[in-house]
Amino acid sequence: MDNKNLFVLFSFFVLFSCNNKVETNTEIIMVKLAESTQSWNGDTLPNYPEGQPKVTILKASIPPKAKLEMHEHLVINAGLLLKGELTVVDEFGNRLELKAGDPIIELVNTFHYGVNEGKETAEIVVFYAGDIATPITQIKE
Template identity: 45%
Template sequence: MSIRSSLTALSLILLLGNTSSVSSKEVSVKTLAKTSQSWDGTELPAYPSGKPEITVLDIVIPAGTELPMHLHPVINAGVVITGELHVTKQSGEQLILKSGDPIVELVHQWHKGKAVGNEDVRIIVFYAGEQGKDITVKKH
């Protein structure tokens, strides 16, 4: 073992403290989405050039509720935690999402969502926006 790897191991032990109390379970990483396209295959736009602002929302849509037609002027992605969500573009193209499914949302495209079934939809969504700018625009 090299001096560098010995120091790294020592650093980890010091960071973790008493390693006998650390769980024997291993850390697991699963990629849910990695893409440069939204769910309909459209290329994502460049990130904004202004001051970046990340927004993370925990959204609950009651069962049977349909959101109004809207668009997102920024890149955003999320994961459905519970329920079933139907996302429909203005053209009628639809994406059906269930618990555990990731979504890379449409950018600059009108769409709406509906919580289908008897269970509320809970979705965690991350927006890569620009400070002072809207992340969602409703259609009037």
């Protein structure tokens, strides 16, 4: 191999190795987003029901200016707002303002609603922990 080809090969190697670094960080980071024995308004969470457990995970997309119906959850639930803004208002007028990245430990057996007062669709993932006999949500009549 002549010096010209060796130089081209060496240059290619240097260029390739500088622009294609392999990420070697393998550190796992855990961040506790929420932990409580109370819902966001301070009410103590109820005991879990007896019977066969059932876990439900829902993702809701709430368009700007949309308002959910007044409802209550019959099981313990918690969520994480992934995108947008969401305001939760309970039947007593207490308000919780959420922005993307905020966790929520939701109300149980208390009527409330959510409203997107923002300019983009709000997306929230909610985890419900109950039993197979109990509905997760009940609309106020």
